[in-house]
Amino acid sequence: TQTYHICLLPGDGIGPEIIAEGVKVLNAVGAKHGVAFSYTEALIGGCAIDAAGTALPDETLRVAEASDAVLLAAVGGPKWDTTDPEKPRPEQGLLGIRKALGLYTNLRPVQIFGALAGASTLKPEIVDGVDLMIVRELTGGLYFGRRERFYDEEGCGTGGVAGQRAYDTLEYREYEVERIARQAYQAARKRRNKVTSVDKANVLETSRMWREIVHRIHDEEYPDVELEDLLVDNTAMQLINRPADFDVVVTENMFGDILSDEAAQITGSLGMLASASLGDGVALYEPSHGSAPDIAGCGIANPLAQILSVEMMLRYSFDMQGAADDVRRAVTAVLDEGWRTGDIKDSDTPADKLVGTEQMGDLVAAKL
């Protein structure tokens, strides 16, 4: 039988609890579809800092590179928060593995599960039919540009105000924009065939270059896809105003970070949203939410975003579309039956049945 090797990165906070449910679902899928999954666990984030002094040990990268896909839970926590540039930070693990594996495409689908439509803080008629995909560039821009902090004795260029100075650099190259644009057009062709390209071309030079390249790739290779430009500030508005109008939204790294979280919140159930980070080799799958240190170890975290990241893994890494559909159907069925973790439980709906992390995983696995 076909065996896939999965690198498991539980990370911090609720990570170990939710990733166990992802594994449970993978095993159930394997049993049903006649494939085997083997797992190797490795350290990333805060736990890696504690154990090895760095958020991304070499060993972790070796395991990831040797795997067929990486399943990550979440990193970070107040224990490791610092503004001291000398100290390691959990996020360096995440940024490091994205860069090392060349994961330049981050897909963040935003959909509303019918059973959870009421969870949104937006009116039902506004969120009705929301089904969009943020395509975020993930290995460029401000996240990976040159940065520095120093003390400027002379106060250069300020007429002599001495003090600290810091900068970060937002840099893009032509091929980086070309390849993410292609990803967006390809995603659109499998969806509603529309791409919204988000930039700040009225201010940034990188945005003006972005806009030109996105249009050139469109005209040369994907003229059949509908393309519109939207400024990032306007997009932040329109996502609230008419979220159902968006299909694929493509944008650079930092804008994508902000807008994908905004779009996720529109659903009101962040605990349901997964993401895929793709490159030319091994891909990485993770929930869109964080490590929720406040509820770590309590067995109450929602594992569904992790389970839906398994769905994405089946779809994008193993091309097991049937199995992926199964996982989604299982999650939908469990929700339709009223099973809820605390974060998605609606106190006004007495029919909702509260369950913990493990039970939720069991319920989904049982449907497979």
Add this chain to the structure above:
Amino acid sequence: TQTYHICLLPGDGIGPEIIAEGVKVLNAVGAKHGVAFSYTEALIGGCAIDAAGTALPDETLRVAEASDAVLLAAVGGPKWDTTDPEKPRPEQGLLGIRKALGLYTNLRPVQIFGALAGASTLKPEIVDGVDLMIVRELTGGLYFGRRERFYDEEGCGTGGVAGQRAYDTLEYREYEVERIARQAYQAARKRRNKVTSVDKANVLETSRMWREIVHRIHDEEYPDVELEDLLVDNTAMQLINRPADFDVVVTENMFGDILSDEAAQITGSLGMLASASLGDGVALYEPSHGSAPDIAGCGIANPLAQILSVEMMLRYSFDMQGAADDVRRAVTAVLDEGWRTGDIKDSDTPADKLVGTEQMGDLVAAKL
């Protein structure tokens, strides 16, 4: 009698129509409160490009600098959209005047008028009580850092992929963060005494410096104000999730651009939101919305954000608190009576009475 000299910058699109209503209201205020306003009009944005080849003619800057306050309407339009770095763009007028007048503080209050609560796409119980103030740094960061685009023959650092490269620089200096932090704490003291400082300290060096300085100024000078840090992506979520919890939100230029538009959209009535840009000298007041070229010249644009920017001018530039309160009361009364421009008219409320730009200005002026 006291005379104030106002520099009027109508700009493009609906600009000339709405600024006329701002002037109408200023004149009514002057008559009632025994002060006189004199006006000098100047060119900015697209109309300045057409007339003078530059978005900010020297003459405009001279008029602005010689005035007691600047009232701006809006700039820009598709006619001048370009990604060609050689061509002038309307926004350069706005950015140029902000920098030239040293307007480093942008205050964007976000409040809901009771009569318009239904306009929000968010549920009534979520927007109930929303009353926040975005304090955006306005003369630093990506907007004013070094930027460049060039062709890289060698594909330096990419293993030889030749192509275009572009970068923008996000730079801050200690004194820039110190002064905007002080503005935020001072604003908070006049409000609910709480500041949320927004950054991306888990990635950006400028954010880590920002966070340290915001905390130092807090501890040294404003320990009585409540201070919290929030990452920009999380803020984009929380603004939708629990907007009423925010009081003052302080952040750097680009994050402020995105978050202030998001926060504005939460009200559902962008045509109602004004902003003040303050420095150490002459200040500038403008609506938060754009130049709406699609409805320019039709006499249907909503002048209320422009009129509320007059309210801010009275408050911040002339310390005429009573007059400012009058303007706000007048606007509230007109709305309570059901008068609406098209953008804020609710088709489900038959009692709403549709009026045009001029009539709306007349109605407000008549209440003064």
